[in-house]
Amino acid sequence: MEFIDLKRQYQAYRDEIDRAISQVIRSGRFVLGQEVNRLEEELSSFTGARHAIGVGSGTDALLLSLMAEGVGPGHEVITTPFTFIATAEVILLLGARPVFVDIDPSSFNMDVKRLKALLEMRQGQGKLPVGIVPVSLYGLCADMDEINALASSFGLFVVEDACQSLGATYKGSSSCNLTGLAATSFFPSKPLGCFGDGGMIFTQDRDKKEVLFAMREHGQTARYRHEVLGINGRIDAIQAAVLRVKLRHFPDEIRARQRLANNYSELLYPLKDHVLAPVTPDGYTSVYAQYTIRIKDGLRDEVARYMNSRGIPTAIHYPLPLHLQKVFAHLGYGPGDFSEAEKASEQVLSLPMHAFLQESEQVQVIGALTDALKKIKKI
Ligand SMILES: Cc1ncc(COP(=O)(O)O)c(C=O)c1O
Structure with a gap:
């Protein structure tokens, strides 16, 4: 069994994908171009965001x-310590300082009460951060209404790290269309993944769109005319062509993921004293980029080892929160500073999840999990 079976997905769309790729090869236009323009239009209409800017990866997005928001040395940007490294890495790369806010244990996303307390404290000290990067982790949006309201009352920008949440909704609106700017990833294992690296930025703001179109091409506004500092952040045409095929099937895949997630949760019910299934609050739909459970009583690693020995792949997203990573040691955080993120790191376990997973495989996964608990915990 594969954790994410991309080969099954390719087999299902093979003719369409092969045709789309060979069209790009025949066109001789490999970077940006018409395929990218069309993908941008289609994803703008899929999310409802007015503008979409295709870029080289989620990290570039x-x-x-952050570059379009003018982040630089001396600035502080708030994010969560329970995310993939890229979220905070880009803050540091721009010479700014990541400031972490702990997560809400039920959603794994930024805790808005703690965010409010931090902002009030910083206001009292006379030093406010410039922006917030909430992460919509595992495919579930962060509480964007609350975050946007706090941001606007303190005068901060918000960039949704939507690298795991394209296809999710929050109070009837799509992830990537909830904040001033949003960044998603098309890494192959994402709900909408390409055949390499790719990403997209979304915004409502025309001026931001113009500056981002320039920034993804070395700040170029006309050939060899550079008005702003940029990078090589372009997406290539083959990735766009693959994504356009997969986007046509994406709504069906999202429904399949949600059905499979519900199955998992039902199968897990008898284990509820030992295992917590993910919770999707009213008003939210998750795209289940990961189906991640919590295993209580310090048993996670032993359970994972047992499942892996039975041929069931699992993953840990993420085993060490960012405030304890060596690369961020100079920020001065230590163990105990973000206890929910630390606890989550010790308890979470992601189970195989992709739109082509079979129900019989889910039974096998939960069977192995049950056997592991029986063996280790004697339940
Ligand atoms: C939450 C989060 N942020 C950022 C990224 C970075 O995206 P990419 O790998 O496309 O650069 C990822 C992807 O792994 C992610 O999951």
Whole structure:
């Protein structure tokens, strides 16, 4: 069994994908161009965001979004310590300082009460951060209404790290259309993945769109005319062509993921004293980029080892929160500073999840999990 079976997906769309790729090869236009323009239009209409800017990766999408917000040395940007490294890495790359806010244990996303307390404290000290990068982790949006309201009352920008949440909704609106800017990733294992690296930025703001189009091409506004500092952050045409095929099937895949997630949760019910299934609050739909459970009583690693020995792949997203990573040691955080993120790192376990997973495989996964608990915990 594969954790994410991309080969099954390719087999299902093979003719369409092969045709789309060979069209790009025959066109001789490999970077940006018509395929990218069309993908941008289609994803803008899919999310409802007015503008979409195709870029080289989710990391580029985050980096360029922060560049468009003018982040630089001396600035502080708030994010969560329970995310993939790229979220905070880009803050540091721009010479700014990541400031972490702990997560809400039920959603794994930024805790808005703690965010409010931090902002009030910083206001009292006379030093406010410039922006917030909430992460919509595992495919579930962060509480964007609350975050946007706090941001606007303190005068901060918001960039949604939507690298795991394209296809999710929050109070009837799509992830990537909830904040001033949003960044998503098309890394192959993402809900909408390409055949390499790719990403997209979304915004409502025309001026930001113009500056981002320039920034993804070395700040170029006309051939060899550079008005702003940029990077090589372009997406290539083959990735766009693959994504356009997959986007046509994406709504069906999202429904399949949601059905499979519900199955998992039902199968897990008898284990509820030992295992917590993910919760999707009212008003939210998750795209289940990961189906991540919590295993209580310090048993996670032993359970994972047992499942892996039975041929069931699992993953840990993420085993060490960012405030404890060596690369961020100079920020001065230590163990105990973000106890929910630390606890989550010790308890979470992601189970195989992709739109082509079979129900019989889910039974096998939960069977192995149950056997592991029986063996280790004697339940
Ligand atoms: C939450 C989060 N942020 C940022 C990224 C970076 O995206 P990419 O790998 O496309 O650069 C990822 C992807 O792994 C992610 O999951």
